[in-house]
Amino acid sequence: MAETQWIPSACSICYSQCSIKVKIQNGLALKIEGNPASPIGNGRLCPKGASGLMLLYDPNRLNVPLMRTNPEKGIGVDPKWKEISWDEALEIITEKLRGVRADDPRKLIFQRTTTSPNSARTGMCWALAFGSPNLWTAGGGLHCGNGAHQINGTFHASWSLVPDYDYCEYAIYFGASKGHSAGHSANPNALKASDARARGMRLVVVDPLCNFAASKATEWVPIRVGTDAALALSMVNVLLNELDLYDREHIKNKTNGPYLVGADGLYVRDQTSQKPLIWDSSDGRPKTYDDPSLAEAAILGEFTVNGTECRPGFQLIKDHVRKYSPEHAASITSVPAKRIRELASEFARHARIGSTIEIEGKKLPYRPVSAAYFRGVQGHKNSLYNCLSIELLNQVVGASDVPGGALGFCSAMHGHPESGKPYYQPYAGPDGLLVPGVWPVAHKPYPPPDVPETPNTLTLTDLFPLTMCTAFLGSADQEDIWRQLGLDYRPEILVNFGANPVLSVGNPGIVVEALKKIPFIVSFDLFITEFSELADIVLPDTSYLERLDAAPQWTPLLNHPSGPGTWAWPIRQPVLERPVGERRNFQEILLELADRVGFTSEFNAVMNLVFPVQGDFALAPDTRYTWEEICDRRLKTMFGSGLGLEYFKQHGLVTWPKKVEEVYFLPFTDVRLPIYYEFLGAVGKQERALFERLGFADRVDWSRYDPLPDWTPCHSHLEKDASFDLYGFYYRDVLHTNSFTYENPWLDEMARMNPYSYYAVINRRVADAKGLQPGDPIVIESATGRKVKGFVMPSEAVHPEALAVGGCAGHYTEAQPVAKGKGIRFNELLEVDLEHCDPVNLTLDLCVKVKIYRDPELSRRH
Numbered sequence: 030m031a032e033t034q035w036i037p038s039a040c041s042i043c044y045s046q047c048s049i050k051v052k053i054q055n056g057l058a059l060k061i062e063g064n065p066a067s068p069i070g071n072g073r074l075c076p077k078g079a080s081g082l083m084l085l086y087d088p089n090r091l092n093v094p095l096m097r098t099n100p101e102k103g104i105g106v107d108p109k110w111k112e113i114s115w116d117e118a119l120e121i122i123t124e125k126l127r128g129v130r131a132d133d134p135r136k137l138i139f140q141r142t143t144t145s146p147n148s149a150r151t152g153m154c155w156a157l158a159f160g161s162p163n164l165w166t167a168g169g170g171l172h173c174g175n176g177a178h179q180i181n182g183t184f185h186a187s188w189s190l191v192p193d194y195d196y197c198e199y200a201i202y203f204g205a206s207k208g209h210s211a212g213h214s215a216n217p218n219a220l221k222a223s224d225a226r227a228r229g230m231r232l233v234v235v236d237p238l239c240n241f242a243a244s245k246a247t248e249w250v251p252i253r254v255g256t257d258a259a260l261a262l263s264m265v266n267v268l269l270n271e272l273d274l275y276d277r278e279h280i281k282n283k284t285n286g287p288y289l290v291g292a293d294g295l296y297v298r299d300q301t302s303q304k305p306l307i308w309d310s311s312d313g314r315p316k317t318y319d320d321p322s323l324a325e326a327a328i329l330g331e332f333t334v335n336g337t338e339c340r341p342g343f344q345l346i347k348d349h350v351r352k353y354s355p356e357h358a359a360s361i362t363s364v365p366a367k368r369i370r371e372l373a374s375e376f377a378r379h380a381r382i383g384s385t386i387e388i389e390g391k392k393l394p395y396r397p398v399s400a401a402y403f404r405g406v407q408g409h410k411n412s413l414y415n416c417l418s419i420e421l422l423n424q425v426v427g428a429s430d431v432p433g434g435a436l437g438f439c440s441a442m443h444g445h446p447e448s449g450k451p452y453y454q455p456y457a458g459p460d461g462l463l464v465p466g467v468w469p470v471a472h473k474p475y476p477p478p479d480v481p482e483t484p485n486t487l488t489l490t491d492l493f494p495l496t497m498c499t500a501f502l503g504s505a506d507q508e509d510i511w512r513q514l515g516l517d518y519r520p521e522i523l524v525n526f527g528a529n530p531v532l533s534v535g536n537p538g539i540v541v542e543a544l545k546k547i548p549f550i551v552s553f554d555l556f557i558t559e560f561s562e563l564a565d566i567v568l569p570d571t572s573y574l575e576r577l578d579a580a581p582q583w584t585p586l587l588n589h590p591s592g593p594g595t596w597a598w599p600i601r602q603p604v605l606e607r608p609v610g611e612r613r614n615f616q617e618i619l620l621e622l623a624d625r626v627g628f629t630s631e632f633n634a635v636m637n638l639v640f641p642v643q644g645d646f647a648l649a650p651d652t653r654y655t656w657e658e659i660c661d662r663r664l665k666t667m668f669g670s671g672l673g674l675e676y677f678k679q680h681g682l683v684t685w686p687k688k689v690e691e692v693y694f695l696p697f698t699d700v701r702l703p704i705y706y707e708f709l710g711a712v713g714k715q716e717r718a719l720f721e722r723l724g725f726a727d728r729v730d731w732s733r734y735d736p737l738p739d740w741t742p743c744h745s746h747l748e749k750d751a752s753f754d755l756y757g758f759y760y761r762d763v764l765h766t767n768s769f770t771y772e773n774p775w776l777d778e779m780a781r782m783n784p785y786s787y788y789a790v791i792n793r794r795v796a797d798a799k800g801l802q803p804g805d806p807i808v809i810e811s812a813t814g815r816k817v818k819g820f821v822m823p824s825e826a827v828h829p830e831a832l833a834v835g836g837c838a839g840h841y842t843e844a845q846p847v848a849k850g851k852g853i854r855f856n857e858l859l860e861v862d863l864e865h866c867d868p869v870n871l872t873l874d875l876c877v878k879v880k881i882y883r884d885p886e887l888s889r890r891h
Contacts, residue, residue, distance in 0.1 A: 037064055037580035039601040040163040041145050041573030042077040042084070045070065045216045045260060046216040046581045046588050048597065048682060049078060049723075051574065053603040057331060058082055058604050060573060068595045069588055069684050071220040075597030077766065078216070080775040084555070084572050085609070087774065089845060091554055092610030094118040095690050097628040102545040102563050104841075110567075115611065119618075122624040125549050126159070127412050129522050130626060134160025138487070138502060138520050138547070139662045142527035143169040144769055145573065146583035148615060152526045155619045159630035162486045163502075163520070164470025168533030168767070168837070170498025175870040176407030178414040178497060182465035184423075184702050185430060186455035186694070187437025188587050192399035195592040196219035196386070196433035199374065199379035201233045203257045204405025206242040206761070217590040218438075231379070233372065235260065235364075236405060237756070238790065238833045239826030241763050248273075250372070251828040254756035255409045255876045256362040259740035260369065261400070263358030265421050266350040267373035274336045274377040276427030280328050283695060284704045286343030286463060287326035288318060289334060294736055295459070295712040297339045305460050308332050308341065318461045318701070330602070342705025342736075346421070361740060363828070376400070380426035382431075387690045388593075391854065393696050396426055397433030405760060410865065412872035413495075414738040417706060421738070430695035438591040442696040445598075445685055450667045453586070457700040484514050491652060492719075495712060496871040503540040506862040514723055525552040526615055527570065531559040532768040532835055532854070535861035535873060536815060553615045556772055570615050573601060575608040575618075579660035579674070593692055598667065599682035600660070600674075616656045624653050642666050654672050655803050668824070706736040709869070731737045731870040744865065749879040753812045755832040757879040759855040762786050762835035771840055771848035778869040780851070787852040788822035789881070796823035799881070806887030811858040813876045819853035821881070821891045833881060 036055040039046050040061075047070025052060040061081050084090075096118065101110040129136045139156035141149035143166060153164050170178070182191050191207045192200040208215060208222030226232060226245065234243035235250045235257065243249040248356070252260060268274050280286040287298040296305040297315075304317040311324035315334045328343040355366035362369075379398045379653040380865040386395035400422040406415050411871030428434030444452045458464045484492040487507075488499045491512070499508050501536045502520070511519070523544070527759035530544070531537045532542020537559065544550070544563055552564040561567045578601040582588045587597065608614075623632040633648035636659065642648055654662075661674035673681060690697045713734025720726040733741065745756050765771060771780075780786035789809060792799075801807065801821050809832065810816045817839070829831055858877045 031676075036602065036604045037599070038574070038604060039599050040070070040078045040081065040600070041581065042770065043080060044146070045589070046146075047074060047078055047216050048599045050073060050149070053604055055578040056606065058085055064681060066686070067599055068217065068598060069582075069596045069597050070216050071590070072215070074218070075216050076764065076779060077770060077776060080416060080770075080773050081572075081574060083773045083775050085554075085574045087772065089556060089847070090609070090612075091556055091567060092612060093178070093569060095509045095567045096121070097565045104541050106562070107672045108562055108564075109617045114548040115613065116287075116575065117626065118568060119342075119621065121365070121553055122566060123622060125522055126622065126626045130159060130628070133518050133858040135163060135485070135487075135516055136521040137161040138163045138165055138523045139164045140167055140523060140528050140530065141527040142769075144766055145527060145578050146587075148576065149526055150583065150639065151616045151619060151636075152524070154635040155623060155632055156524070158635045159625065159626075160627050162491075163488060165488060165502050166498045167503075167530035170407060170496075171500055171534060171871070171873040172875060175406040175497050175872040176412030176416045176867065177403050179413065179465075179495065179870055180420050181437060183463065184420055185435070185437030187463065188583075189403060190399075190401060190435045190437050191218055191590050191591045192225070192230070193397075193400060193433050193436045194218065194225040196395070197225060197230050197397050197399050198433065199231045199375060201235065201400050202242055202246075202259065202375065203235045203400065203402040204407070205401045205403035206240050206763075207401050207403065208242075216586060221590055221592065227450070231375075233375075235775045237758065237828040237831040238760055240405075243826075250364060250368065250824070253361070253363045253828065254758055254831055255411065255743045255746065256740060257402070257406045258411060258738060259353060259358045259361040260364055261418040261422055262350050262353040262368050262738065262740065263355050264373040264376065265346075265418070265425060266353045267355065267370055267462060268377055268425055269347045270351055270368070272374065274382065275425045276380075276382045276396070277328065279427030279429070280343055280425070280704070281326040283427070283429070283700075284343075284702045285460075285707065286328050286346070286704050287341050288705065288707070289332065289339040290317065290342050290345055290705065291337050291339050292709065294707070295705055297334050300335065308334075317678065340405055342707070342734060342773075345737060351725050353406060353740075363405075363493045363830070376422065380428060381427055386432050388693075391689055393431055393689075393693055394427060394431040396428035396431050398426060398428050399423065399433075399435040401435065404759075407800075407872060408758070408875035410743040410867050410874040411571070412867040413869045414733070414741060417738040418740070421704060425701060429702065430694050434516075436591045436692070439586040439589050439691065439697075441597065441691045442586055443670055443688060443691055445479055445683065448668050451584075453693050455698050455700060460691060461701050461702040462703050484516060487511065487516065487520060489514070492839065493716075493869070494872055495869050496799070497710070499871045500534060500861050500873055502863045503534045503543045504863070505539045506545070507543055510863065513725055514785070520547045520551065523547045523550045525550065525554075525560065525564070527553060527555070529558045529560045529768050531563070532839065532856060535856050535859035537854070537857065539861045544566060553618070557842060560840050562842060566736040567594055568618065569610065571603075573607045575603050575605060576614055576661055577602050577656060579663040579677075593689070594687055595684050596687055597682050600664070600677040602678055604715045614656060620653065620656060629653055629658050640666075655890055675879070685760060709734050710736040728863060730868045743874050743876055745878040748812050750812060751881045753878040755795075755828070755879050755881065756830055756876055757809060757811070757832045757834070757855070757858060758876045759836065765836045765838075770836060770838065771836075772845045773853050774847050777847050785824070786835045787820055787838065788835070789853055790822050790824050790827050790835075791881070792827050792829040793823040793825055795829055796821065801881075801883065802889075804890040806889060807881045808882040808884045809853070809879050809881050813860060816857045817854050817857040818884055818887060829872075832881065
C-alpha cells in the first residue's frame, strides 16, 4: 500500500485562512482536515474548507494560457479564446508593460481578490515597484470594509472586533455574525463563541434578517434596513441622559471626551504647543492633555479659555444624543421604544462599570459587554456614522480592549520569544490619540495626510483620505469625475489577481462598460469568470493547494481567535509535487515579468519594506530570486536562520503563548480614543477648501463630516413611490464566499438543500398579501428601473419590510457550469456612482428600495 502523507498548509476558501492538513496518497489529495496543532481554525474545518478538493480537481479549471481573438468586449460577447504558450503570453504582456512604464506607469492598475490576501500583497508590491499607485480591491472594501475597518482601526488598532468570548456576559451584534458564519476569523472564533453561549453569555442580534448568529442568539431584534445608527444613538442617549450610567474614569483618562471644543467644532489648543486643552476641575484652569499636573479632567460643563467659549467633547456628545429619544428612534428603526430602553439598561447592567478582574497577576478593568458591527451595518450610504454610533456604546461604558469587552483581533503582538518578531504595539499620535491599525496598505495615518492639490490616483483614495476602496474604476461617472478633477491620464493596462468585479461591485452592465475601455487586461484566474471574459490574456493560476505563501494571513494578527490563547505563524505550501496542467504560481510570474520589464531592483526593495525582508536576509538589488528563496528569507527575518522554509514545510507553523498585555492592550498603553470625532471635521474643512478650488464641492454632502454622528437616510429611505415597498439587501451566506465558491459542486449541493441560499427571503405575511408561495418565480425591480429574476421563499425570520438575498450570486458565464444561474444576482440592482456612496469613506450603498411581482416567464421552483 502506498505511503500516506499529511501535509500541513492553510486554507484559502474564505478570509479565515484556517490551518489545515491534507492527506496525500499516490500523488493525489484525498482529504482535508483542520490542523489541531494550530489555533487558527481550532483544529477544525468548516464545510467550505473541506470542499477544497473540488477546487483542486474541478474539470472546469483553467489549465492553459488563453488569448482573446475577438476585439469586441461586453456581456455575452464570446472572446473566441485561442490557446497560447506561456512564452508567447509573457512576451505579449512584457511588451505592453514596457510601453506603459516608459510612458506613464500610473496607467497600470493592479486589481486583487480579498480571499487570498497575502498572495495579493505580492501583487501590490509589484504594482508599486512598477510605479503605479492604482491598487484596486474591486468589491472588497466597497461592500464590507470601508466603514467597519476604519472605525475598528481608529478605536481598536485592529481590522475588526469581536466580544472577548472568554469573559463577555452580554454581546449585542449589529449587522454582524461574528464567530458564527462567513467573514473574518469566523471559524477561528467559532469555538470561543459557542463556549461563551454555553457559559451563559447573553447574545442579542440586531438585524433585518434572523441571520446565522441570530439563529443561535438569546434574542433577535428585527430592525428596518440601514437604521442601526438611530438605535445605537438612542441607546447611548438612554445611558447618558436617562440612566446616568457611563464609565467616567475611562472617558476621562482613555478618550478625548475631556478635550475642549470650540464653536467651530475643533479642539481648543494651547497657544504655544498647539496641544489640545483639558479643563482641570481641581484648580479651575485649562491644561494640555498630557500635563503631568492634570488631576481632575472635566468631561461636563462650559468654560472660557482665552476668550473662547468651549465645552468638553463628552458634553457635546451627551447633548447631541438627546434628540434620539427611544420614541424618535422607534419611528426610524421600527424597534419599539420600550425595547430600546430595555436594551440600553441590559447593556449598562452587564457592563459592571467600576469592576476589576485579575488575570495573570494583573488587575484590569472588567467590562463584560460588547457591541459588535460589521458588513451588514456598514454597507450603506450612512456607513461611517452607523459604525461610529455603535462604537460609542462600547466607549461610554469603558468596554474597549479590556477583559470582557470589545476586542480588536488582534491589536498588539510582541513577537516570538526568541526573535521579538513580528512586533506591533499600538501607540499615540500628535494629539495623544491612537494611531489606527497595523495595515499601512489599508489604514491611513492619524491624523490623515494632507490632501494633495491634484489627485494622482484613478481610485481617488488620495483625494478622499478616509477611504480604503472606491468604486471609480468601475463606476458610471468615472470619466466625468476624472475630467472635472483634472486627472491627465487614463488606465491602459489592468492586471487582475483572482477578482471578479463584474459580479462583486454593482450592476454588471455599469462595471463592464467602465472596464472594457481599458485597452489591455491580463487576468490570473482559476476559472474563466465574467470578468476574465473581458481580458485579453488569461493565465491559469495555481489554487491555494498548489501555492507557496510564507504568511497566509494579512499580517499574522488578522485571523487568530480573539482573547487569551496562542499565537501561530503558519505557511501555505503546495500539497502536490507539481501543479495540474500548465498552471503556474502567480508570484513566480510576477517575478519573471519584473525581470523581463526591468524593475527587479525596485520590486526587491518594495518587498524588503512591506513583507518585510530585512537584515542579512534582505533581497539584494538586481538579483532575481525564486519565490521559494523569498519565502525562506521572509521566515528567517521573522524567526532566525533556524526557522526557515524547510522547518515550516515539515512542521507547518510555529506557536507561542499570548501575553495579557497583547490581548488587552488599552490598560497598558498610554493612548486615548477619539469618541468625539474631531479630526473628521478637520479633514472635512481641508477637503472642502480643496474641492472648491477644483470645482467639485457641490458633489459632496459636507454634513457627513460633522464630528458628532447622526442617522442619515440612504436613497432607499427617501423613496416616495409606495409601490416600492421592500428594502432589498444581500447578506453573506455561510455556505459561500463572495462569488468565488458557487462553482464548487459540494458547496452548491449544500446550498441547493438549504431553502434560503438561492432564494429571495421575504416575510410570510408579506408573501401571503402578495399571493406568493414558496418557490414562486419573481421579478425584483428597483426604483431606478433595474430588474433581476429569481425565486421567493417566505419566512417568519425576516423584517416585514425587508427582502434578503443570500450571497454574491448569479454567475452567467458558460465556463462555470456548476455556478451558472444559481442564486440571485442582487448586485444587478445596485447603482455604481459617487451619489450612491458614503460621502466620507465611499462605501457603496447596498440597500435598495424594490418591488416584487410574479414572473410569468419562469416556472415554479420547488
